[in-house]
Amino acid sequence: MAKIIVVTSGKGGVGKTTSAAAIATGLALRGKKTVVIDFDVGLRNLDLIMGCERRVVYDLVNVIQGEAGLNQALIRDKRVDNLHILPASQTRDKDALTSEGVEKILDMLGKDFDYIICDSPAGIERGAQLAMYFADEAVVVTNPEVSSVRDSDRILGLLGSKTRRAERNQDPVKEHLLITRYNPSRVDDGDMLNLDDIQEILAIDLLGLIPESEAVLRASNQGIPVTHDAKSDAGQAYTDTVSRLLGEDVPLRFHEFQKKGLLSRMFGGGRR
Amino acid sequence: MKLLEFLRGERKKTASVAKERLQIIVAHQRSQRDQPDYMPMLERELLEVIRRYVKVDQDAINISLDRDEDCSVLELNVTLPRT
Numbered sequence: 001m002a003k004i005i006v007v008t009s010g011k012g013g014v015g016k017t018t019s020a021a022a023i024a025t026g027l028a029l030r031g032k033k034t035v036v037i038d039f040d041v042g043l044r045n046l047d048l049i050m051g052c053e054r055r056v057v058y059d060l061v062n063v064i065q066g067e068a069g070l071n072q073a074l075i076r077d078k079r080v081d082n083l084h085i086l087p088a089s090q091t092r093d094k095d096a097l098t099s100e101g102v103e104k105i106l107d108m109l110g111k112d113f114d115y116i117i118c119d120s121p122a123g124i125e126r127g128a129q130l131a132m133y134f135a136d137e138a139v140v141v142t143n144p145e146v147s148s149v150r151d152s153d154r155i156l157g158l159l160g161s162k163t164r165r166a167e168r169n170q171d172p173v174k175e176h177l178l179i180t181r182y183n184p185s186r187v188d189d190g191d192m193l194n195l196d197d198i199q200e201i202l203a204i205d206l207l208g209l210i211p212e213s214e215a216v217l218r219a220s221n222q223g224i225p226v227t228h229d230a231k232s233d234a235g236q237a238y239t240d241t242v243s244r245l246l247g248e249d250v251p252l253r254f255h256e257f258q259k260k261g262l263l264s265r266m267f268g269g270g271r272r
Numbered sequence: 273m274k275l276l277e278f279l280r281g282e283r284k285k286t287a288s289v290a291k292e293r294l295q296i297i298v299a300h301q302r303s304q305r306d307q308p309d310y311m312p313m314l315e316r317e318l319l320e321v322i323r324r325y326v327k328v329d330q331d332a333i334n335i336s337l338d339r340d341e342d343c344s345v346l347e348l349n350v351t352l353p354r355t
Binding site: 145146149150153154157160161187189190191192193194197201202 | 285286287288290291293294295297298301302305306
């Protein structure tokens with residue numbers, strides 16, 4: 001039986017899709033059969049971040065409505081063997097998603113895959129609630145910024161009440177905090193919430209910390225999940241995140257401010 | 273460093289302001305998390321009724337719902353003005 005993990009946040013633009021793509025890629029690179037599903041019906045973007053936008057023929061809604069088989073809609077990743085993408089519909093409205101339909105698809109995928117990553121849309125409406133409803137674990141993506149932290153707390157409330165596990169009184173959805181766009185230099189200046197503060201406020205365990213990085217934009221420009229950029233700080237941070245998701249104990253990196261030496265200040269730092 | 277801060281005119285770090293604000297709003301959000309959907313409406317209407325008889329402010333009323341194992345307690349605190 002596959003493990004279902006929702007990547008969610010409440011607030012938009014914090015890096016949900018980037019994280020879903022990077023985590024799914026990382027899991028597949030570790031040999032896990034992984035599928036990543038875009039739940040953002042009407043505003044799909046996962047296909048772009050994964051670099052398969054021109055290979056989308058059928059989508060999630062087509063499968064739910066019986067217009068295509070699941071295997072016709074699944075896109076095999078070009079770079080990693082064990083990775084598949086199930087895109088969202090661009091034309092339908094979000095009401096086309098039904099709880100029964102989503103459950104059926106997850107059940108079918110569960111037979112073939114080890115991990116099902118659900119990329120949630122922003123907000124707390126139907127799409128977001130369906131993305132989290134069947135989850136076993138949740139990755140709550142949070143920026144060190146007041147509105148993002150507040151929205152993450154709202155999402156935690158929903159995870160504890162509006163999910164199948166909550167409704168059936170099963171073990172609760174396992175909640176993980178993923179802090180993205182962290183800028184240690186601004187934290188050092190006292191102008192950005194530090195990771196201990198965020199963790200203290202949200203009171204869930206820290207899965208990973210992704211520094212603000214030029215590599216993320218480079219990755220999305222090319223449609224190559226940032227995990228593949230193994231030299232970059234963000235790529236390495238996502239690799240660490242995946243290891244922790246697999247239960248490994250990996251020390252935190254990229255959270256401390258490195259004061260630049262005179263030489264690197266004169267000649268510019270290395271490529272980040 | 274201290275002297276420098278003094279000369280610059282000491283300024284509270286914005287991150288700690290953010291933390292304080294978040295702690296308050298998140299605590300408030302959590303207290304509402306388990307309450308039924310009708311609570312805000314109930315609160316408003318109760319306030320209306322009380323105001324028909326006594327002049328009280330919006331924040332003079334405090335309503336909370338505590339759940340024990342087999343019963344719930346609706347607690348209503350109204351601070352009445354001195355007459």
